[in-house]
Amino acid sequence: MAVELKQIENCIGCGSCVLTCPCDVFRLDEKAKKTVIAYPEDCQVCSMCTIYCPTGAIFVTHGKITKPITAYM
Amino acid sequence: MGSNNHSPITELTVDVLVIGGGMAGFFAAIRAVEKGQKVVMVDKGTVGRSGFTPWANTFCIFDKSQGDSADDWIKGVQAKGEYLVNLDYFSMLIEDSLPRYSQLLQWGIVDTRPEWDRESAIPSRKYLAGHDRRLLLPKVLKKAGVTMIQRVMVTELLQNDGCVLGAMGFHMDKNEMIAFHAKATVICAGAGGYKAPGFPIHGSTFDGDAMAYRVGASISGKDFMDFHFTGDINPWDVFAMQEEVFVNRIYPTKGPTVNGLGIGIDPIFKIQAEGPPLKEFMPEDLAPPDPVDHRSQGKSLMPKMPNGNIVMGAATGLGVHKSEGIWPANKECFSGIPGLFAAGDALASMICGASYPTTGMGLAGSAVQGYRAGEAAAEFAARAGKEPVSQATLNRISHDTMAPLNADRGFNPRWVNQLLLNTMQPYYILLIMEKRRLESALIQIEFIQEHIVPRILAQDRHELRLAHEAKNLVLNAEMKLRACLFREESRGNHYREDFPARDDREWLAWVIINRDSDGKMELRKQAIPIEWQGDLTQPYESRYQRRFPNELEFLRTKAGN
Numbered sequence: 001m002a003v004e005l006k007q008i009e010n011c012i013g014c015g016s017c018v019l020t021c022p023c024d025v026f027r028l029d030e031k032a033k034k035t036v037i038a039y040p041e042d043c044q045v046c047s048m049c050t051i052y053c054p055t056g057a058i059f060v061t062h063g064k065i066t067k068p069i070t071a072y073m
Numbered sequence: 074m075g076s077n078n079h080s081p082i083t084e085l086t087v088d089v090l091v092i093g094g095g096m097a098g099f100f101a102a103i104r105a106v107e108k109g110q111k112v113v114m115v116d117k118g119t120v121g122r123s124g125f126t127p128w129a130n131t132f133c134i135f136d137k138s139q140g141d142s143a144d145d146w147i148k149g150v151q152a153k154g155e156y157l158v159n160l161d162y163f164s165m166l167i168e169d170s171l172p173r174y175s176q177l178l179q180w181g182i183v184d185t186r187p188e189w190d191r192e193s194a195i196p197s198r199k200y201l202a203g204h205d206r207r208l209l210l211p212k213v214l215k216k217a218g219v220t221m222i223q224r225v226m227v228t229e230l231l232q233n234d235g236c237v238l239g240a241m242g243f244h245m246d247k248n249e250m251i252a253f254h255a256k257a258t259v260i261c262a263g264a265g266g267y268k269a270p271g272f273p274i275h276g277s278t279f280d281g282d283a284m285a286y287r288v289g290a291s292i293s294g295k296d297f298m299d300f301h302f303t304g305d306i307n308p309w310d311v312f313a314m315q316e317e318v319f320v321n322r323i324y325p326t327k328g329p330t331v332n333g334l335g336i337g338i339d340p341i342f343k344i345q346a347e348g349p350p351l352k353e354f355m356p357e358d359l360a361p362p363d364p365v366d367h368r369s370q371g372k373s374l375m376p377k378m379p380n381g382n383i384v385m386g387a388a389t390g391l392g393v394h395k396s397e398g399i400w401p402a403n404k405e406c407f408s409g410i411p412g413l414f415a416a417g418d419a420l421a422s423m424i425c426g427a428s429y430p431t432t433g434m435g436l437a438g439s440a441v442q443g444y445r446a447g448e449a450a451a452e453f454a455a456r457a458g459k460e461p462v463s464q465a466t467l468n469r470i471s472h473d474t475m476a477p478l479n480a481d482r483g484f485n486p487r488w489v490n491q492l493l494l495n496t497m498q499p500y501y502i503l504l505i506m507e508k509r510r511l512e513s514a515l516i517q518i519e520f521i522q523e524h525i526v527p528r529i530l531a532q533d534r535h536e537l538r539l540a541h542e543a544k545n546l547v548l549n550a551e552m553k554l555r556a557c558l559f560r561e562e563s564r565g566n567h568y569r570e571d572f573p574a575r576d577d578r579e580w581l582a583w584v585i586i587n588r589d590s591d592g593k594m595e596l597r598k599q600a601i602p603i604e605w606q607g608d609l610t611q612p613y614e615s616r617y618q619r620r621f622p623n624e625l626e627f628l629r630t631k632a633g634n
Contacts, residue, residue, distance in 0.1 A: 019119045019223070022127070022276035024245065024535050039535055041487060046273035048127065052207075062306055064270070069487045073532065 002043035002064040010057040011035050017049040017058055025049075041066040080243065080250045080475060082467055087113040087220075088454040089447070090239055090255035092227050092281065094120030096129065096436055097417025097443035098261035099210050100173065102219045104447030105259075110454050112219045113253060115242065117226035117276070117538065121210035124263040124277050125418060125435070131326045132183065132440070133433030134174050135167045139366050141328065143167050149329035154426020155565040155617065156581060156607045157396075161404045162422035162442070166434065167328075169441035174325065177440070180213050182206045183323045206323060225251055226538050227280065228474045230258065230413070231462045232288045237412035238462055240284070241470045245534050250471045254461040256454035257412050259446050260285060261439075264391055264398060264418040267494045267546055271303045271387030281419035282552075283545035285399045290408045292586040293421040293599075294397030295549070295556035297428070297566045298503050299388045300338045302351070306381035325368040326433035337428050338566050341385060341504045342622050351383050389498045390549065393566055394435040395424045400585055400599075406446035412457065416446035423583065427565020428619075477540040483530030486539035490546065492521055497550055506557055507570045515554040522547050551594060556584045559596045563621050574624045574631075575617055581606050 003025060005011065013033030017026045026049070027038040035057070037043075047060045089105040091098045094116035105112045116123055135141050146167060150158050177183045184204045214221060227242035231252065239255035262281030266274050286292050340351055398421040402409035406416050417439035424438050477483065496517045497503060501510055526544050531537040562576035563569050582598040589595040607616065613628070 020122050022118055022123050022273065024118070024276075024538060042275070042535075042539070044268075044273050044275040048122065048207075048273070069485065069491050071484055071488045072482070072530070073485050 002040055002045050002066065003037055003049060003058065003060050005035065005037060005057055006059040007055075007057045008034060010055040012055055014054060016052045016054060020048050020052045022046070022048065041069065080248050080471060082250045082252055082471055084252045084254060084467075085113060086254045086461070087111050087239075088256050089113075089450045090115065090253045090258045091219075091261055091447070092240060092258065093124060093261035093263060093417075093419070094118075094210070094214075094221065094223075095124040095126035095261060095263060095417065095439065096210075097263075097419070097439035097446070098259070099126075099214065100440050100443030101259045101261055101414075101416055101447035101450065102214055103217055104444045105451040105454075106217050106219055108448060108451035108455075110451045113222060113255070114214065114219055115222045115225050115227055115240070115251075115253065117224065117242075117245070117280070119211075119223050120214065120221050121207040125274055126210070126439075127207050128273060129436040130323055131433035131436065132170075132174055132177070132323050133166070133326045133328055133431065133437040134170045134368060135328060136171055136368070139368070145330065146328040149331050150424070150426065150430045151605070151607050152331045152618070153329050153428055153430035154423075155428060155575065156577075156605070157423060157426035157565070157583065157601060158605065159423035160605050162401070162438075163424045165404070165441050165445060166424055166438055169444065170437045173437070173440040173444060177323075180209060182209045182213070183325070204322065222251065226541060227253075227262075227284070228541050229470050230284050230288045231466065231470075232410075233459065233462045233466075235411060236459055237288060237410050238459055241467065241474070243474055243534065243537065245538065250467075250474065252467050252470075255412075256457040256459075257414060257450035259406075259443075259450045260399060260408075260413070260415040260419045261417050261443060261446070262419050264394070265546065265549065266299075266388040267390035267497055267550070268490055269386055269389040269494060269498060270305075271384070271389075272301060272391075274388060274391070277418075278542040278545050279549040280542070280545050281415065282398055283548050285408060285410075285413065285415065286548070286552075286586070286588055288410055288413070289588060290410050290413060291400035291402075292398065292552060293400040293583050294392050294423065295552045295586065296560045296584050297393045297396055298338060299391035299393060300341070300385075300429075300504070300566055301387040302340065302383050302385055303387035304381040305384050323436065324433075326431065327366065327368045329430035329434075337619055338504055338568060339619065341500055344385065344500065345505050345622070351385070385500060385504070386498055389494065389503070390546070390553070392553075393425050393427065393429060394418055395420070395422050395438045396426060397421055400583075405449040406442055407449060412453065412459075414446045414450045414453075416442035420446075421583075427567060429566075474541070475537070477529050477531035478534070478537050480528070480530050483528040484525055486529050486531065486536055486543045489521065489525055489529060489543040490539070492525070493518075493543070493546055493550055496521075497553075503553070503557070505568060505570055508558065511554050511558045515551070515558070518547060518550045518554060522551060552586050555594055555596055556586060559584055563624070568621055570623070573621045573627045575613075577606075577609065
């Protein structure tokens, strides 16, 4: 993985990560009031989301392992 | 996907539109508001957290009270930038860097605590203690009365009768296109890179250059390469690098000197000669910190070794900061197209010339140019009175922008980016260049341009952004390869194996790129004013102190013929 939600129970659905991510990786699940890592393959492992997460719910792990990129989806 | 997605068009009328919410856009908007204009800033991400500005850590200040001499700075930048520096814009930096820094200080965006020391590094939020530029930039803008529209990617400039009359883009979260009818538009959308696994600048994709080029503006500086190394384990993860302090604060720095630190492509020559990995990469000749002058230089601001193996090409595709982008037609950040201005990394202000002269010129350059561009745009807007573009034009742009979302089938935009990176990333394409290799890369890029870019598929609005980014990146790659083929010499961060020496007779010139009337890319030389060429009577080896491989042998053979 690249970016991970290690403590999803801490997520308060504030949307800070959605606004912070320069690569638009997150989306907010309005119903569950939780963030969703919608596009992990586009994470640039910069950790800015972690800096601005008020509850420490988001982590960025070493390395970036995502599904292979192919010509079509 | 597959359906015909007609997005409703919301229209906004403003005086000055600023595209991009980094340091250049910030000052452009602030100044235009001060001049009494109604200003809207649009950003494809969030103001203060997109582009390069969240990561910039140095701000170069000219300070007479610290004994700085304009003459010394100019001599330093000319030597390091190898006589391709635009001294009009460099003088702007000398004049305005301190006033802009003082403003940032007043807003708390920078602070005067002494230099950081690594031993006492503490978690960033606590350390920043209210001086976080990523949060303060939007706060100050809001207070000044600038309207910020975020998560809207601008895809096309509105043009009528040879004038730029605003821009149009799509919303990331809503089924909506937004048309900004503006009397003046300032592009502060930064530069970019091909999303190499390295610097955290994947959101910057030369969108400004690409839009400006399509409406006829001139582009320059694509023939010089950024050169940064990084570690291969989470290259710029602020926590993995334990450099949170380094990337979270902005430190004042001194200007360029003839013998001071410059950052060139030299380490690649070692790899070329001996093979990887690269072990020694830090320059040895750094000046020690000056205890009297609060501004740092060199060693005290170097991050520690990155994690893992050192790899090159941390920002493949990026040019030298401030040397690539929209070519200014005058000293006031004007693009040459009425209504269109640019500042920061989106402007080819050439304050660094062919190579980085020192740290801090990037962010300081963005601040001073943003301010001037905002002023020029405000003055233009106060006089302008063109009719807005027609509804038919807006509908046409909306249709074109949404095309990847409305396609039934097509290519994954991430795959297109991967093709681009595979073509451009190898060190023997953009760092150690040669005619046939550049041509072979260009053939690849032309194919991608012609056959793949028009058939990119987007399954949602996130991918629509990726699709437009890929389109802009591929255009940039074409500019880069053509400019590198065109410059048949070596200079600064441009090394041609087949022309391994500077050629002052032919190439004291910038390479200007335009779109011709048939839509083809056209390149020409623009000579450097004679008074900016430095001392041409100086012997070659003292005029140019950095050596390229095979350079002197090449010159000897040439002289022998």
